[in-house]
Amino acid sequence: MPTSLRLSPAAEAFLAENHLCTFTTIRPDGSPHVTPVRFTWDAEAGLARVMTAVTRRKARNLLAAPGSRVSLCQTVGGHWLTLEGTGTVSEDPLRIQEGVRQYAKRYWSPPPEPPGLVVIEVRVDRALGLL
Template identity: 65%
Template sequence: MSAPLSASAEAFLTEPRVATLTTLRPDGSPHVVAVRFTWDARAGLARVLTVGTTRKARNLGAGPGGRAALCQAVGFRWVTLEGPATVHTAAERVAEGARRYTARYGTPPPAPPGRVVIEIAVDRITHLNLS
């Protein structure tokens, strides 16, 4: 993974905001969608809860080892977290994603049937105006 984030960048990633998640469609074109996510600096994982039938989950399932990027931006401050992404259905992984979501956003996430968690093993971090 890239060098550790500064304290201000880590704090920025705990604010209850949304980010854009970018995955690639089977034809190679980008699919960009707004999501809520969590960042686990210790594990180097970003997590996004979704349903397995969504385009983002299907994009990642179609190409194992596929990469994803999350970008949280506010004005001219931003952090992008990138890495290989995997869709998980295991109840304990989904529950961990939901626990972290609740801690970050203050309310439990929706729990629709077919809920999964996308885990991004972050190996590249870029940011601007967060020293």
């Protein structure tokens, strides 16, 4: 389902750059879990995607509270952009395949393929930043 969120050309260009970002989920005890990740942005679908293993803390946090709020923040120097939305872990082979395709396109190589590879899809509904 496409999103009604539209980013500025400057924001789209910034998200196309090859940088790490932070990914924040909420642990079952309510505390934040922040980890560096690579991600992809699909403007047409309104989805940010993070490839990971189902056993990783970020995936386990979302599996414990499906559809909870998450954020991705890319920062370079004094420029930053945070994408916020609801996160979902998918084990669907077609969704994983699309996540791998998008990742390889952005980072020029496929992601690691640990046992239990899943894709976290973030339906982005808010963007904040300073570009």
